[in-house]
Amino acid sequence: MTYQKIVVAGGGTLGSQIAYMSAYSGKDVTIWGRSAGSLDRAKARVARWEVEVQNYFKSSDELKNDTQKNLHYTTDLESALKDADLVIEVLPESVPTKEAFYEEFAKIADQKTIIVTNSSTLLPSVLADFTGRPEKFLGYHFANSIWRGNTAEIMPGKKTDPSLPATFVDFSREIKMVPIMVKKEQPGYILNSMLVPFLNSGSYLWVNEIAEPHDIDKTWMIATGSPMGPFAIMDLVGMNTVYEINHANPSETSQKVAEKIKAMIDAGKIGVESGEGFYNYPNPAYQANDFLKE
Amino acid sequence: MTYQKIVVAGGGTLGSQIAYMSAYSGKDVTIWGRSAGSLDRAKARVARWEVEVQNYFKSSDELKNDTQKNLHYTTDLESALKDADLVIEVLPESVPTKEAFYEEFAKIADQKTIIVTNSSTLLPSVLADFTGRPEKFLGYHFANSIWRGNTAEIMPGKKTDPSLPATFVDFSREIKMVPIMVKKEQPGYILNSMLVPFLNSGSYLWVNEIAEPHDIDKTWMIATGSPMGPFAIMDLVGMNTVYEINHANPSETSQKVAEKIKAMIDAGKIGVESGEGFYNYPNPAYQANDFLKE
Secondary structure (H helix, E strand, O other), rough: OOOEEEEOOOOOOHHHHHHHHHHOOOOEEEEOOOHHHHHHHHHHHHHHHHHHHHHOOOOOOHHHHHHHHHEEEOHHHHHHOOOOOOEEEEOOOOOHHHHHHHHHHHHHHOOEEEEEOOOOEEEEHHHHHOOOOOOEEEEEEEEOOOOOOOOOOOOOOOOOOOOOOHHHHHHHOOOOOEEEOOHHHHHHHHHHHHHHHHHHHHHHHOOOOOOHHHHHHHHHHHOOOOOOHHHHHHHOOHHHHHHHHOOOOHHHHHHHHHHHHHHHHHHOOOOOHHEEEEEEEEOHHHOOOOOOOO | OOOOOOEOOOHHHHHHHHHHHHHOOOOEEEEOOOOOOOOOOHHHHHHHHHHHHHHHHHHHHHHHHHHHHHHHOOHHHHHHHOOOEEEEOOOOHHHHHHHHHHHHHHOOOOOOEEEEOOOOOOOOOHHHHHHHOHHHEEEEEEEEOOOOOEEEEEEEEEOOOOOOHHHHHHHHOOOOOOOEEEEOOOOOEEEEEEEEHHHHHHHHHHOOOOOHHHHHHHHHHHHHOOOOOOHHHHHHOOHHHHHHHHOOOOOOOHHHHHHHHHHHHHHHEHHHHOOOOOOOOOOOHOOOOOOOOO
């Protein structure tokens, strides 16, 4: 066993999923939130993951009840941190927000307590010194719907103790994640370092009117055997995120993509979530039997 | 019915596959080769596709025999072109080679005869004028193992008659291909416009020592549900092609990739074909049951 007493700082979508899966795997987990309101929202999310996880693993009611017992909520950081082995920070992607939290943590936490960030956009080295213990800090990145997209990318910063990443290989397995070792700092970790250029290459063909989204997806699906092409993935990710990624990229193509995605958002086509994006849901064309045959 | 009497110029891997699938689909097909030796090699390839196609479609011996009857071989271009509806040029990727063939074709062929190129690296506009009938010419690009990777990308050049591409939508279906319309010229068509950046993004993580190939593949497979990640695909494509693509790209990363791939080739690790590449074959680790679980 590696870390047993876990604090998850932040009960948003991923924070609540990480907390739930850790509690489900027998860890003693406390979700810390800034306010009673944020904890209420975290509880509502946990109730959703409870259903999804039970369906996914076909797990027993007993395990569901045990998980509930393992899961605690508090706005009191001092009591949350008492005797904590590990803090997983899943706060909004803002340096000042994380800095404020880490500085509070640094004052209170026991010297043994390890702290990691789930940030997907900020490298560990940007944040490490705020924690007061940069050698006990690294990046630890989850995909969405973590029971299914169960990779946990482990990324040391420049000051991380070289023996620390290996403990997260074990911890990841304990909470049913597949550990993926990122050997040094890389913006976007592994997944986004590949996914973003992939979505860009599909988008290029679309906005430059070389081919239609459905044909682009079909070509990729037939050639690689993948269940989705770039446009189906964009529908899943959601147009707001696709817009942000492109808007932040100064290339001419990305700016054109941002403009076209903005028009889709304005028309209410934000992807799976709104029932329409590049496909119509719940039965998108790319999942039809004949999509790959005609 | 669109085109019935077909000439396939060049009996290499793809030429012989295109010829076989066309004959299999009831077309009257002649493989034209420059020499008796090249036709002998084409016949040997056809014998392999015959087995593969029959296994793939579970087709009858009768159909196999009919296909044989539909398939002819000649070194005599004049007799091959007599009354031909369509010529599919699948010669080596060299402008002078194709130019010489097209000029011979232009002198002999009936005015009705349409001609297309399977070139994956030369745009139709580079070649069109050599044919003497640029309005009756377009790019028509197949994937490998065309009975399985059955896309046929249709790409008009600047002078292509606007009504011509649609006839290839029908023709593609007649020979059991899925037509993919590329609306204007694009180097790499659709598939390679996506596949090359995808393989590059994985290679970047590898040669810059950010992550190991198996971890990179695993991350992609879990996140997207794909049956292969970039390194499994490179093994399938073969290191010689991977080397060529990277060697031709002046970026620092591609040059590093080319160097590492060269070392693999020198060590006999050229991918699936040699039994070893990034994985060992015939039972590569990425196909093992627990690969995505640990």
